[in-house]
Amino acid sequence: MSDAAKAGGRHRVTVADAMEHLPGPDGERFVKVLGHGTMEVEVYAPRGNDPQTPHTRDELYVVVEGSGEFVNGTERHPFRPGDVLFVPAGVEHRFEDFTEDFVVWVIFYGPEGGES
Numbered sequence: 001m002s003d004a005a006k007a008g009g010r011h012r013v014t015v016a017d018a019m020e021h022l023p024g025p026d027g028e029r030f031v032k033v034l035g036h037g038t039m040e041v042e043v044y045a046p047r048g049n050d051p052q053t054p055h056t057r058d059e060l061y062v063v064v065e066g067s068g069e070f071v072n073g074t075e076r077h078p079f080r081p082g083d084v085l086f087v088p089a090g091v092e093h094r095f096e097d098f099t100e101d102f103v104v105w106v107i108f109y110g111p112e113g114g115e116s
Helices: 015-019
Strands: 030-036 039-044 058-065 068-072 075-079 084-087 093-096 103-109
Touching: 015 030, 015 039, 015 103, 068 084
Parallel strands: none
Antiparallel strands: 030 039, 039 103, 058 084, 058 103, 068 075, 068 093
C-alpha cells in the first residue's frame, strides 16, 4: 500500500498528489489514495490498453482528463472530463481508444457483490 493510502485521517487528495505514486513499483497504473468504511478512492491512469477485469464491489469513475469510449457490459459510451460512470459489481467493463492523458478517480463502495 502506498504512503498516500496509509495516511490516517486523510480527507483531501489532489490528482497531482495521487499521480506522484504512478506508476507503482511493479508498473501499476492505479493507487489507493483515500478510504473510509467500505469506500475506497483510487486514481487510475492506464496507458495503451485497459486490462481490467470485473470487480467485486460497485464502483464509480469520475473522468479527470482524457477522452475515449467506455464499455460497460453490452453498452458503449463516449466519455470526456467531468463525466461520471457507474459499474455494478461483477459487470465486465473497460476503457477503449482513450487519449494518452487519460486519468480517472475510481470510487469503490458497498458490500462484496454490490448493493441491491
